[in-house]
Amino acid sequence: MLKDRGSWSYDWRIPLQDLQKYHITNENGDAVSTAFADATRKVKVPHNLRADHINAPSTWTKSTFYTYVVQLTASSVDRLVARQIYSKTESHTVIVAELLARLFADPSLKYFVSVAAGNVALRFLFDNGRFARGQDLFGQLQELQKDSDPSTYNIMLGAAAEQQDLHTFTYILKMMVIYRVSPNTQTWLHLARAVREDDVRTIIINRMGERGMLADAAARKEAVAILMPQLVVKYLDSGNNAHELIEVLDNRYGSAWCSSSAAEPLIDEIGVRHSTEEAMIILRKLCDRGYRPSQGMLLLLLRQCSWSNAHELAVQLLCHFRTEYRIKPSMQIYDLLFQRAWKSQLHNCCRVLWLYACIQGCTSFDMQRVVKRSLYVQRRTASSEQSRSSVWEETAGKIIAGHGWENNITRFRTLMSLWKPTGADRRLRDEFLRKVRSILDDDLTAVGRYSIREPLDEQLCKALRMDRRWASSRILKEVPMDCKYSQLIDVELTPSPNIKSTIDLYNGRSRPVEANTDSADHCWMPEEVRSRHCVCPEEIKKEPNAVQDVDSCKQKVTAKAMTTPCI
Numbered sequence: 001m002l003k004d005r006g007s008w009s010y011d012w013r014i015p016l017q018d019l020q021k022y023h024i025t026n027e028n029g030d031a032v033s034t035a036f037a038d039a040t041r042k043v044k045v046p047h048n049l050r051a052d053h054i055n056a057p058s059t060w061t062k063s064t065f066y067t068y069v070v071q072l073t074a075s076s077v078d079r080l081v082a083r084q085i086y087s088k089t090e091s092h093t094v095i096v097a098e099l100l101a102r103l104f105a106d107p108s109l110k111y112f113v114s115v116a117a118g119n120v121a122l123r124f125l126f127d128n129g130r131f132a133r134g135q136d137l138f139g140q141l142q143e144l145q146k147d148s149d150p151s152t153y154n155i156m157l158g159a160a161a162e163q164q165d166l167h168t169f170t171y172i173l174k175m176m177v178i179y180r181v182s183p184n185t186q187t188w189l190h191l192a193r194a195v196r197e198d199d200v201r202t203i204i205i206n207r208m209g210e211r212g213m214l215a216d217a218a219a220r221k222e223a224v225a226i227l228m229p230q231l232v233v234k235y236l237d238s239g240n241n242a243h244e245l246i247e248v249l250d251n252r253y254g255s256a257w258c259s260s261s262a263a264e265p266l267i268d269e270i271g272v273r274h275s276t277e278e279a280m281i282i283l284r285k286l287c288d289r290g291y292r293p294s295q296g297m298l299l300l301l302l303r304q305c306s307w308s309n310a311h312e313l314a315v316q317l318l319c320h321f322r323t324e325y326r327i328k329p330s331m332q333i334y335d336l337l338f339q340r341a342w343k344s345q346l347h348n349c350c351r352v353l354w355l356y357a358c359i360q361g362c363t364s365f366d367m368q369r370v371v372k373r374s375l376y377v378q379r380r381t382a383s384s385e386q387s388r389s390s391v392w393e394e395t396a397g398k399i400i401a402g403h404g405w406e407n408n409i410t411r412f413r414t415l416m417s418l419w420k421p422t423g424a425d426r427r428l429r430d431e432f433l434r435k436v437r438s439i440l441d442d443d444l445t446a447v448g449r450y451s452i453r454e455p456l457d458e459q460l461c462k463a464l465r466m467d468r469r470w471a472s473s474r475i476l477k478e479v480p481m482d483c484k485y486s487q488l489i490d491v492e493l494t495p496s497p498n499i500k501s502t503i504d505l506y507n508g509r510s511r512p513v514e515a516n517t518d519s520a521d522h523c524w525m526p527e528e529v530r531s532r533h534c535v536c537p538e539e540i541k542k543e544p545n546a547v548q549d550v551d552s553c554k555q556k557v558t559a560k561a562m563t564t565p566c567i
Helices: 013-022 032-042 062-074 079-085 092-105 107-112 115-127 131-143 150-162 166-178 185-194 198-210 217-237 242-253 260-273 276-287 295-308 311-325 331-343 347-359 365-376 388-400 408-418 426-444 456-472 481-486 527-531 550-563
Strands: 450-452 493-495 501-503 510-512
Touching: 013 166, 013 185, 013 198, 062 092, 062 107, 062 115, 092 107, 092 115, 092 131, 115 131, 115 150, 131 150, 150 166, 150 185, 166 185, 185 198, 185 217, 198 217, 217 242, 217 260, 242 260, 242 276, 260 276, 260 295, 276 295, 295 311, 295 331, 311 331, 311 456, 331 347, 331 365, 347 365, 347 388, 347 426, 347 450, 347 456, 365 388, 365 426
Parallel strands: none
Antiparallel strands: 450 493, 501 510
């Protein structure tokens, strides 16, 4: 599709000249994103279903063809569910791309292909990096003599701008001119993204303002988002503060200029240069201008907390975003918090994050990797000869994993009885590996089988308070693993009332669900500590140190082990 590269195609003045020459003033705008959003709201989009199992229309018309394309491109599959309904060599995105290629290449359906359906398919292919298939689909649309509009070309121009490939951008723009398709405001914004130089971006945005293209509120938001990374660095380097920058933007673009793409670079730079608390002050100021934070903003602020190891502040952020903006943690947020807690060797926090992520289907690959590695590792030397970090790597996964659909303490003791030094009886090692695989499989298939009574931030607050107490006492150093496991935070899980058995979607097998049979007898912590409820994250720092009676704890572990049968 692309011609040989020449030096002219890397000069930003060439596409800018074409835009100034062929741009139309009385445009209707580029509504491809809005049209797709409206379409997905009207069409019933399948979820957690194989792409090739989405039913095609029984009767083909332009409307049903478009609806089927929207269902294919908007369908999604959770990663944990994808492990069950797809093989290791299959991918949901690849299968959708193949179905779209066959759909548009079918000669019997060429009369039902529309520009709107082609635009939806093109956007999916380019957004998912399927550039070759996207170029082939564009050629098929041209062969079908479908009259393209600016939105069709803007999809391809946006993909080129995302890669900052000015050569491809210039060539597509030349095709646009040849086919007599007039550029619009979105085309100008894509050019501003395609160039690398900050000064050139400013020139393009100023030319847009001179031509009155920034009168639209959506265009102003995108223009500010493009300029924000350079603006915030420029203003802060010159000795000004973020409040002055916000006032300048209000005067130039109005108060409705803020978007996620503009707010995140601003908050990130302030948090790095100053503090997360200062960034939160600016965030509240942006919310007064109509901005609503997203999961990306929460992830950005939590990353700043992880740099300074501020666990208490991270809990406060989770609580604030849940109560003020109703934002739930994503898989990336769970991964960030878990990796931070793992490196800090916080048993109770890791336990809470792992259980919540498993139940909500948000366990990342890295989370599974570290827990799996800790579960599978065999005992190498005596604990007294090992460092604290090596002991943590060997034991943490065995303490954290297991969401309690059978007796936790019995299950843990069975696992520990099979955990022998390297080179032990092969039969015991095979039994140990089978038990570990069973525990990991049960955790990773817990989605939908349980519900959680308390929000994540409240459970993390109690877990962090317990970890601080453990660190200040002798629990981490002298208490055996059996007692340590018994004193872990008790996360109350409720079996889902609508699910009597868990169906394995891949092979059709079912597994019975049992309630958590843990009781207060399995934990020998003081009753006043177990029953105390967390009110505010600040109490974590105020909690008095509670040193446990290690010797009595060991005696209770021994007595309990003698009366508890192994499974």
